[in-house]
Amino acid sequence: MESQNDTGVGGGEMKVLGAWASPFVLRVRVALHLKGLVDYEYVEQDLAEKSELLVACNPVHKKVPVLLHAGKPVCESMLIVEYLDDAFPGAGRAFLPADPHARAVARFWAAYIDGQLLSSWLAIHATTTEEEKADAVARTLAAVDALEGALAEAERSGGKGWFGGESEGFVDIALGGFVPAIQASEPSTGLRIVDPARNPRLAAWVERFCALDAARAAMPTVDRLVEMGKKRIAEQETVSAAGEGRHMN
Ligand SMILES: N[C@@H](CCC(=O)N[C@@H](CS)C(=O)NCC(=O)O)C(=O)O
Numbered sequence: 001m002e003s004q005n006d007t008g009v010g011g012g013e014m015k016v017l018g019a020w021a022s023p024f025v026l027r028v029r030v031a032l033h034l035k036g037l038v039d040y041e042y043v044e045q046d047l048a049e050k051s052e053l054l055v056a057c058n059p060v061h062k063k064v065p066v067l068l069h070a071g072k073p074v075c076e077s078m079l080i081v082e083y084l085d086d087a088f089p090g091a092g093r094a095f096l097p098a099d100p101h102a103r104a105v106a107r108f109w110a111a112y113i114d115g116q117l118l119s120s121w122l123a124i125h126a127t128t129t130e131e132e133k134a135d136a137v138a139r140t141l142a143a144v145d146a147l148e149g150a151l152a153e154a155e156r157s158g159g160k161g162w163f164g165g166e167s168e169g170f171v172d173i174a175l176g177g178f179v180p181a182i183q184a185s186e187p188s189t190g191l192r193i194v195d196p197a198r199n200p201r202l203a204a205w206v207e208r209f210c211a212l213d214a215a216r217a218a219m220p221t222v223d224r225l226v227e228m229g230k231k232r233i234a235e236q237e238t239v240s241a242a243g244e245g246r247h248m249n
């Protein structure tokens with residue numbers, strides 16, 4: 001017999017393979033909570049030593065998140081979010097709009113978040129020269145400005161401060177997953193990614209997103225992420241100091 005969740009939708013057993021700090025996993029957990037599908041098992045994964053279950057469920061990328069629904073794996077965060085709309089049509093509001101053009105626009109911005117915002121933001125942390133860093137910062141801020149424009153456009157079409165219009169939807173989930181990670185990176189980079197003076201709509205959106213019950217239930221604290229970041233930097237410094245020591249011998 002299929003299990004019932006609190007939406008009354010017969011959903012079958014659900015498991016999320018995740019890692020607590022992952023923005024991609026956060027997307028899936030926020031989406032599940034928004035749908036009221038809270039009756040799932042969360043299985044934390046060690047990404048340094050991947051479990052047989054993770055490799056079996058996502059043999060191509062071996063990455064989290066994976067949603068296991070009635071024993072069948074679904075991979076890639078935004079595909080999981082779409083899957084929840086398809087598999088649980090009776091649970092909460094649909095994340096993607098019904099209109100084909102509006103659906104295409106939502107998918108465009110979700111792809112933009114991963115392709116432009118995320119890649120340039122990651123480059124800020126990965127670049128070695130000041131010139132490369134300045135370029136990555138400029139590209140990140142340009143992507144943030146483009147998202148500010150998308151939010152303004154949603155408001156002009158009658159939206160209520162969400163990319164999804166009246167309520168949080170596909171793009172809100174795509175971007176929302178990165179909110180804690182971006183906030184946690186600000187002290188170490190000294191860079192304000194979402195500056196209320198430059199991006200007032202987006203700054204208000206960040207507050208709105210963080211106040212959602214679904215986000216509060218699933219989000220890691222910024223302090224925990226900052227601590228993890230410091231630990232990683234210390235580990236990298238130990239590794240490079242050991243490397244330099246070997247070169248000197
Ligand atoms: N495009 C993927 C990205 C998932 C991803 O990069 N997950 C990271 C954790 S944040 C991971 O599992 N990394 C393990 C690895 O790269 O081996 C998605 O949207 O789900």
